Amino acid sequence: METIRVIRGMRDIHPDQALWWQRMERRLADTLRRYGYGEIRTPLLEPTALFARSIGEETDIVEKEMYTFQDRDGSSLTLRPEGTASVVRSYIENTQWKKEPVSRLYYLGSMFRHERPQKGRYRQFSQVGVELIGSLEPAADVEMIDVMVECMNAIGLKDTSLQLNSLGCSACRPNYRDSLVVYLKQNQGDLCDNCRRRLDINPLRVLDCKAEACRRVADGAPKIIDVLCADCAGHFQTVRKGLENLALDYEINHRMVRGLDYYTRTTFEMVAAGLGAQNAVAGGGRYDDLVKTLGGPEIPAIGFAAGLDRILLKLQDTIPEPASPPNIFVVTRGEAGWRASLELMRGLRRAGVQVCSDVRRGSMKSQMKQANRRGARFVIILGEDELTAGRVTVKDMHAEENSDQKQIQVPREDLHGFLLNRLGLLEGVVG
RNA sequence: GUGAGUGUAGCUCAAUGGUAGAGCACUGGUCUGUGGCACCAGCUGUUGAGGGUUCGAGCCCCUUCACUCACCCCA
Numbered sequence: 050m051e052t053i054r055v056i057r058g059m060r061d062i063h064p065d066q067a068l069w070w071q072r073m074e075r076r077l078a079d080t081l082r083r084y085g086y087g088e089i090r091t092p093l094l095e096p097t098a099l100f101a102r103s104i105g106e107e108t109d110i111v112e113k114e115m116y117t118f119q120d121r122d123g124s125s126l127t128l129r130p131e132g133t134a135s136v137v138r139s140y141i142e143n144t145q146w147k148k149e150p151v152s153r154l155y156y157l158g159s160m161f162r163h164e165r166p167q168k169g170r171y172r173q174f175s176q177v178g179v180e181l182i183g184s185l186e187p188a189a190d191v192e193m194i195d196v197m198v199e200c201m202n203a204i205g206l207k208d209t210s211l212q213l214n215s216l217g218c219s220a221c222r223p224n225y226r227d228s229l230v231v232y233l234k235q236n237q238g239d240l241c242d243n244c245r246r247r248l249d250i251n252p253l254r255v256l257d258c259k260a261e262a263c264r265r266v267a268d269g270a271p272k273i274i275d276v277l278c279a280d281c282a283g284h285f286q287t288v289r290k291g292l293e294n295l296a297l298d299y300e301i302n303h304r305m306v307r308g309l310d311y312y313t314r315t316t317f318e319m320v321a322a323g324l325g326a327q328n329a330v331a332g333g334g335r336y337d338d339l340v341k342t343l344g345g346p347e348i349p350a351i352g353f354a355a356g357l358d359r360i361l362l363k364l365q366d367t368i369p370e371p372a373s374p375p376n377i378f379v380v381t382r383g384e385a386g387w388r389a390s391l392e393l394m395r396g397l398r399r400a401g402v403q404v405c406s407d408v409r410r411g412s413m414k415s416q417m418k419q420a421n422r423r424g425a426r427f428v429i430i431l432g433e434d435e436l437t438a439g440r441v442t443v444k445d446m447h448a449e450e451n452s453d454q455k456q457i458q459v460p461r462e463d464l465h466g467f468l469l470n471r472l473g474l475l476e477g478v479v480g
Numbered sequence: 481g482u483g484a485g486u487g488u489a490g491c492u493c494a495a496u497g498g499u500a501g502a503g504c505a506c507u508g509g510u511c512u513g514u515g516g517c518a519c520c521a522g523c524u525g526u527u528g529a530g531g532g533u534u535c536g537a538g539c540c541c542c543u544u545c546a547c548u549c550a551c552c553c554c555a
Binding site for chain 2: 054057108109110113114131160162164165166167168169170174175176177178243259260307308309318319329330331332333353354355356357358359360378380382412413414415416417418419420421422425428430432433434442444446456
């Protein structure tokens, strides 16, 4: 029979890998909790129109990367390609602004984009995203950038740099767009085919084309921060001052325009060294018009998202793997030994200790090998001898071979205290 | 969507167009109630799939699928 295989661009996360994910997710959740952000879990499936309206009909994501299909009633559904649209949809649907002036939300989970798989890029991938809805003030921008930096610090990401830009607002961006188009048309001959096409539909994206020729054109292009309206310019200045108060280093990147149409004013991105072409690990910005675009009131917001798959790739090259907690293996002899082990193990587990035993009725030697493979710190031996004596044998797998601590007899009723004591001491050392 | 490279045992990799192998891992034994080390033995394959050329294909050709890297896109 033909074997069923995993779908292209998707993969299984096995237990050893899952330990890395769990640690990263734990640290993110903990950091975000301290900033007052609460987790929101939205459906993976949304009406297609949600993404078309928020991300932009003309973007690559909407044009050719979404998993879109018909539901049984004929309506068009899409697996979410990003998280912000769903959060805003939910915000509006629940009239959240009537319940609180400012909402601090984060999400963590799978997104789907039908791209060609590559290092650090999968068709199902994980993002953490953070949204701060309800403030137009630069204070919100500074908080969001600080949260992003602290999240990356918390999970141990190193060698990163922060890039900053402003895209203006609905008042000043059209002017900039016009002058950019004029400039680009003058240099049209030097642009790549793709960018010549972009000229009409999304000219700002020409600025971050990676083609050498386009980069040269982009370098000479008018800079948006030179033509911001007074409000946007003042806002950007205050954001920069706030970042300087936090001693956050950044550089202004005039060419960073982001790939989603909903961004306004401040945009920012974090890039990491050593990830090849997929070096953008986190990015975000203001989306002051999005709530209104999706049918809500005029409420400004800012947020960012981070790509956890590629971040994890880098972490695995730079920081130690997660330590597995001390654990215990129970070796039994005979049916009486096995039966006696059942309650003993349940008691230890209820006390918080990881305990396993053989479920194959293997030989003593085979059971010891399993204990070793699992990295058990202690082995408890429960056989005929122990049963008749009312004791168990406790073997310390790490102790020296002829140490008097290597293997000792412990009365059944003292076992709990003995192990918890020893493991507690161990955990104190491990920290 | 475009381009290049690679597909052989669970893993890492050998094999001039001529009998598919090694190391590691796994299982058992030496050691009948004691892991790691050593030694011994055993297990493991439609050579990604399909077709073609040939007396003969893991090797050459075509198709297809997958993976990797880059373009592109983005986090």
